[in-house]
Amino acid sequence: MNLILLSATQQSSETTYQLNDRQVQHVENILKKQDGDSIRVGILNQGIGQGVYRRDAGSVTIHNELLSPPPVLPCTLVLALPRPNMLKRTLMNVTAMGVKEIHLIHSSKVEKSYWQSPVLQPQSLHEFLIEGLEQAKDTSLPNLHLHPRFRPFVEDTLPDLLLERTGLVAHPYQAQACPVALATPSLLAIGPEGGWNDFEVESFTQAGMTCVHLGPRILKVETAVPVLLSRLHPAL
Incomplete structure (x- = not known):
């Protein structure tokens, strides 16, 4: 996957989302990301941005303004x-x-x-x-x-x-x-x-x-x- 796509059901705070098992495995085993690394994320039916991966919590915190997805x-x-x-x-x-x-x-x-x-x-x-x-x-x-x-x-x-x-x-x-x-x-x-x-x-x-x-x-x-x-x- 080229984007960690998050849904509203994964949101735990205003800017933090819990990753599911498939996403955690991809972040760690495919992307080889460590705690505190930046990853590309998207919010379903919203926009695309960058987030900080928190390994212990299995979560990502979005730290910038979301950009528009590709044209339809x-x-x-x-x-x-x-x-x-x-x-x-x-x-x-x-x-x-x-x-x-x-x-x-x-x-x-x-x-x-x-x-x-x-x-x-x-x-x-x-x-x-x-x-x-x-x-x-x-x-x-x-x-x-x-x-x-x-x-x-x-x-x-x-x-x-x-x-x-x-x-x-x-x-x-x-x-x-x-x-x-x-x-x-x-x-x-x-x-x-x-x-x-x-x-x-x-x-x-x-x-x-x-x-x-x-x-x-x-x-x-x-x-x-x-x-x-x-x-x-x-x-x-």
Whole structure:
């Protein structure tokens, strides 16, 4: 982790926070910090600063004004639920890149059993997002929404999400080249490993979205996600 990310529940005084076991182990075993050393910290949904590590207490005392986290990536991500063993990496990468609105949805090629996976428990999802923030030195927690049914999502939720956003569907067939450096906020829909089916593509396009591709190569979801995000909103 590149940032010790602290939450309000860890606050013991105005400027002091208790570290959890994982954070203490990282500070001592990875960062090799001693008592009184300075470490980079962040307060969840607030800012970033420097703190003094107190080894005996297992705490950190913040000693400077908090600075703003990195800018938000102006993209709302709609993602067909990945395989459980891929979900953690995908959410961490998306969070590290600065996406703050994530919608996991069902698709015909998503196994229904995926929705019963323990990795979808709120605590597990929260930990994935936290790890992504720690990697990117960010403090702003994304909003993560689960939609286990496709049709209600496209009929009831999608229209509001598309307001004042450029809607794009990652689809390798009958599509145009993915744009670069959009000047407007976007909504990007990325399908499962087997891609969206015809009904799903039609539902997105009828809602006003455009199909885009990355060329003739078919990429895995965990590769396509960062490539598309960095192409649409580079250097933010």
